[in-house]
Amino acid sequence: MQANFSALSPLRFLERSAAVFPDRVAIEHGSRRHTYAEFGAEAQRLAKALAARIQPGDRVAFLAPNVPELLIAHFAVPLAGGVLVALNTRLAAHEVKYILEHSEAALLFADTELLATVDGVAQLGGPAAEVPVVVVPDTESAGVSGTGAPEAAAAVVRGAQGRKRELYADLLAAAPDGPDLPWGVDDEQAPITLNYTSGTTGKPKGVLYSHRGAYLNALGEAHHQGFDGATRYLWTLPMFHCNGWCTPWAVTAAAGTHVCLRAVRAEAVWDALDDGVTHLCGAPTVCSIIADAEQAHGLERPLRITTAGAPPSPTIIRRLGDLGVTVVHVYGLTEVYGPYTVCEYQSAWDALPADERAAKLSRQGVGMVQAETARVVEVGTGPELRDVPADGETLGEIVLRGNNVMLGYYRDPEATERAFEGGWFHTGDLGVMHPDGYIQLKDRAKDIVISGGENISTIEVEQAIVSHPDVLDVAVIGVPDERWGERPVAFVVRGRGSELTAEVLSGHVRELLAGFKVPREIHFTDQLPKTSTGKTLKHELRALAAVEGAR
């Protein structure tokens, strides 16, 4: 052993917090409470049970909402030498089947709530149907994980096709005795987790994270979000999304408290906020749920929301500010462990008019402290990257690099090589570089509407619409148009009680944008279809628009 080197691994964070703060509450879930000592012991127990089943490097899949067991698995699976594959809970059976087979998962943990999906996988047959299943019962009201509601759980042990399933508690009980497994790895570049992209275009890709990347990104999150021992972190962001932006490890490093949450509903979220939550992350839809809830009221303890996916609307930011909430906008992708840039606040913005400040805040920002400087480069120049001018206008591709870029796409060296062309990860996102070094996303490449030969950035139109105080959420898509090729169509969510009309909103947008960019068609709706990670499902809107257009 070398005296002056340790392989970086976020496992160290739980080792430390369990030893230093054994009695502090680490995890809350309904009426369940786990101290840090219990959190550490449970991770060891699960790891020992797993180590007896899997080979080093094996993938272990987990299909569950934000329950303590998934949090614990973020430590236990790598502790056992495995690679955690946290699955999106909204996936259909055939998608889960694809991922289980692509990742060659050795084991699948599934929350009781999601056994229908697992049944579906079994019915589809093939290798995925043969993956042993461990059932994680809903133990929100039980004292100790895995021991609650045994009768209910027993009923689901026998699944579709008569396949035998194992109970989580039984797996744990079979854990061999013996000394604790070492909280670390030999090689810090060893894989720790595998996250599948949403695969909006084609098959999902497996994105491999390393211990080193997870460690550094966790420290970066802890720094930027300001986690410390008094932190109460509410799990509104799915842990299956980029491993919850590495926050399972970050909050644990700070020995803060994880407040788990099975589903993001206004009542449960507000109950947690009233119970002193200090931080949460999520898509803008989480911001809307909080701001627009009936229970909404001024908070006693300041709350910090870190949001990504789309710029938060000025209305939402203002409304949340009134409640005592600070909203911080970040940008990233699965391939970069979650957030890579953060819209760092500048004190000079205090003096700006509200709309100008909102415009500053809606930008994606600058590389985090553990990241490198993000760049915007000309599209299609091959391995030689050329920065676009930092004029806030010239469109280019956002490229990123450094320790928080994935190891690569799992079992897809060609896609990895393409993505890493020129030594930078190509996001596929188009944006501009502002003179102050802040990047701003202008569009995912595929979301540009070309109307009458003019490029219309749907984000630009969305920002114009959302700047109206009555608008909570918006999505703009392009639909085919005989005359113009395409034209923009808007779907708008109004605030509660608003009677905003399409005419008034049109007038508002016309003041801000060139006429050809103003959608002729505006549909009001109660909510927008979103992915579980908060991205608007524009193809669903396109289908809807086609129907509406045919009327």
Place this chain on the structure above:
Amino acid sequence: MQANFSALSPLRFLERSAAVFPDRVAIEHGSRRHTYAEFGAEAQRLAKALAARIQPGDRVAFLAPNVPELLIAHFAVPLAGGVLVALNTRLAAHEVKYILEHSEAALLFADTELLATVDGVAQLGGPAAEVPVVVVPDTESAGVSGTGAPEAAAAVVRGAQGRKRELYADLLAAAPDGPDLPWGVDDEQAPITLNYTSGTTGKPKGVLYSHRGAYLNALGEAHHQGFDGATRYLWTLPMFHCNGWCTPWAVTAAAGTHVCLRAVRAEAVWDALDDGVTHLCGAPTVCSIIADAEQAHGLERPLRITTAGAPPSPTIIRRLGDLGVTVVHVYGLTEVYGPYTVCEYQSAWDALPADERAAKLSRQGVGMVQAETARVVEVGTGPELRDVPADGETLGEIVLRGNNVMLGYYRDPEATERAFEGGWFHTGDLGVMHPDGYIQLKDRAKDIVISGGENISTIEVEQAIVSHPDVLDVAVIGVPDERWGERPVAFVVRGRGSELTAEVLSGHVRELLAGFKVPREIHFTDQLPKTSTGKTLKHELRALAAVEGAR
């Protein structure tokens, strides 16, 4: 270039803060102000000037108090590919000569205040006298570094022996134009700085730090001290001591403000505190200066003091607490980049009686978040280390390991090998492991007094004495005794206005310790002789005791 790897280097922190917060004040010094843009530009300018003079890996020595130029050199020297050697300003000429020659320094920067030392080195002759000297003028009141007080500075350009010296401003002016140097290194294990130990026993040893170690330790300091963009860090801790515990890099990572300080005097410190300082570090003597100052008053903005060298006295902790100051106790050595353990506060201690809480707080604590778990092992077991029982009583040697252990002793592979025996760095400090995992330093090995065959821990006696509310500071030494071999003698600093007598203090100690441990001799003094790093110079006290004893 690899898309998914960056060599860890704290240079990145200045690159980022200069780009993201160009207009924020990075450095204050008297009436001088430097924004982060200026800080970054100045580091580049100095680095370019240096790069034209030195070879990669060359050592560059710096002899200065906590002025902006030394802070800038923490970035500029490694940026130029060099290794910074920050020299203790209290060293005598022959000590500086030794270090310049051992490190084979290519260049020596010297503050005008310290030119007498440099003259002394010149007079001693040898290779050290040939090292080119760059004079850094005192520019506390000037607008831009290196341009102030040119007449005064010109007068010192011609030094002893008629050797020509160069002015800092002239060196900078000679910096070649050209693109900025890259803010990083290829190999994160490359040396970044070289720090010489105080050498109380024998010659000073050169302790080599790496970019990786400095980066991780800086993030650890930022985390534990809670640095953010609103931080105002007062430079009471010498930057030449373990590179100011990596805080030049940590505060810069957080884009906080460095408040420089030429000398730690009560008035200047209190002026800074009233100007909103949020953090400072230092030996307990700094705590005493603050608590015992005439200007002392309740602070408007909470202040956090991180202290090391000796446990802070309960009286000082209480007095500082009354002013609005939180004191955090840490422990480390030059060989581990400064602090390695931190006495993490446990909320359960709130309920303890004041003296029990003080006892908890006086312990050295647990490994920091970026460190490993500190161990206390049996002494002299060779490469096979055996932990002593965690009973708070069994004495052993404190050993440490991980990324914040030095690369090694410069040009001394044998000492390095000895220090790293068994894969852990041997501190030479004796301590115990408490049941809660907190280590407590019992004695530097050489400070044990053996009286009548009994070992007396001077730290134990010191803690008993300092628990008296009238005692501000204390040092206990062993002096030769015809009957007992050695006996303990105490030097005590009382609080202002205290009329505490030796008899009363003796009685107090007798209630706490076995009779043979109670010093028969107690000398009251106004202050204790200390190293610049706050360690009591016990050999000076021994000399003093010999004189007193002879009376």
